[in-house]
């Protein structure tokens with residue numbers, strides 16, 4: 294081993310002592326910085342994936358639109374079904390409506406789905422609460438989102454009144470159309486706020502009736518076997534479809550929200566990066582004071598034959614080593630900490646006096662986590678670069694010492 | 704007749720200061736023969752340490768030459784000097800300068816590590832030297848656990864590890880009490896004699912000086928006869 298590596302290791306692990314206090318403290322700093330960054334990023338990834346999945350599920354992977362109402366959608370359905378990536382296809386209609394429940398007016402987003410399809414394109418069943426099933430939906434019944442149900446105090450079995458835009462049309466012609474009385478068949482919660490807040494699901498046939506669509510729909514929803522194929526499928530569809538028909542993906546339709554999701558992760562990572570920066574500073578300060586304290590020993594090593602580069606190597610190597618060991622500890626802390634996140638959250642819930650609190654507020658009991666190799670590579674890279682630079686500054690100072698001056702330094 | 708281990712000709716050095724240059728040495732000529740011990744005395748500030756730094760090439764002179772076994776060192780690269788110094792001379796200072804994280808044995812071995820590869824012979828010699836200075840039982844002790852006298856003995860062993868033909872010592876007993884200083888000085892003179900190394904000894908103590916082959920007095924920038 295080169296003597297300067299040897300001396301660097303000896304300063305971190307001195308003879309007669311197991312480990313130097315500096316090495317322990319510096320490692321804790323880097324470890325915490327790396328762990329906090331990785332934990333935050335992994336949780337953001339997990340939550341992001343969850344939101345993406347719900348977005349894609351509830352929105353439909355690919356949709357075919359026209360200009361306004363599509364009256365003859367059967368050919369479009371056939372085109373879509375002919376594609377190997379497509380798992381299920383169904384027409385839909387959507388829009389806003391006014392409703393009353395318990396004399397409280399609401400203006401929910403309303404979606405008409407084709408429930409007669411055996412395999413619904415939107416996986417509604419998994420979001421239904423209690424023992425409601427998708428089959429319960431018919432032209433007299435409705436599913437409400439959890440937020441909407443709460444706002445009007447509705448439960449399965451309650452009745453609501455639905456007012457459609459068609460009523461206004463009729464009014465203009467001095468005709469009267471009474472609001473439609475519907476029974477709540479079930480309540481759904483997707484965990485995706487946008488939808489859970491204020492929406493309802495009815496049958497496509499009822500929607501057609503209320504909106505005067507006759508046999509038409511607003512578009513076709515496609516569910517793919519793999520949602521990652523969405524862009525490729527949309528691209529091919531757009532080559533096949535004639536104007537005015539066109540296909541969009543869930544990514545196109547949620548661009549703004551996806552952008553914010555990514556931005557959130559970037560901002561959180563950036564803020565947490567400062568922990569690594571602070572850890573690096575503390576390494577730099579400690580090594581700097583070590584250089585000042587050891588001025589004469591450094592002078593002697595120089596006097597008996599060490600070059601400036603070798604002396605610089607002693608301190609640079611220490612920073613580098615702390616970067617590596619601190620990163621390893623940080624990764625272990627991340628994996629260890631997140632592997633018992635269920636227990637930790639349960640502990641918090643128990644402290645709050647309510648074991649179901651997580652499920653009720655966040656829609657999950659265990660925090661979703663997703664590890665991305667790139668996050669690990671960048672974080673570890675930054676930690677190692679940060680601590681090596683932290684070693685470099687004192688190293689330069691040590692290298693600039695002239696042995697004679699250092700030895701005269703009494 | 705053999706040639707000198709160390710020779711200086713017309714060695715001149717002044718330090719720059721805001722009030723103008725401070726002349727320290729003006730035209731020092733001296734030679735140390737193989738195996739010879741030379742003591743330098745002089746008042747504080749007379750330039751003894753400066754002379755030692757010049758002949759060990761830790762500083763460079765304004766004029767004049769330093770020759771190590773006939774080679775004019777300031778005509779060579781600083782890299783050459785650093786590498787040559789490692790095996791050509793052993794250095795002992797008033798304040799030991801041991802590395803606190805290394806134990807006594809490892810401190811002695813540092814001299815061999817700096818030279819290049821560490822061999823089994825180096826390890827053997829380090830143990831022998833520590834035995835010679837009476838510290839074979841304290842090999843695994845770090846400097847913090849050693850007394851001043853013991854530390855200086857470790858420094859002596861380190862200075863001699865690479866079998867240098869020349870040992871430079873700058874007031875090696877300056878930090879020690881009278882009795883301990885006596886022991887350390889005895890050891891230094893004895894080791895140099897046994898190893899056949901020349902000794903360049905800076906000291907204040909006239910007793911120690913009389914035990915060297917030749918006594919020099921530095922005054923007013925040059926040697927004076929007494």
Ligand SMILES: Nc1ncnc2c1ncn2[C@@H]1O[C@H](COP(=O)(O)OP(=O)(O)O)[C@@H](O)[C@H]1O
Pocket residue numbers: 701718719720725727745746747748749750751752753754
């Ligand atoms: N780096 C320096 N800069 C300026 N003056 C110095 C420096 N080093 C030594 N001197 C001066 O040079 C003179 C000789 O110093 P030194 O060789 O240390 O004396 P000694 O070792 O004989 O006591 C002193 O006056 C000291 O103040």
Ligand SMILES: [Mg+2]
Pocket residue numbers: 751752753873
């Ligand atoms: Mg001096």
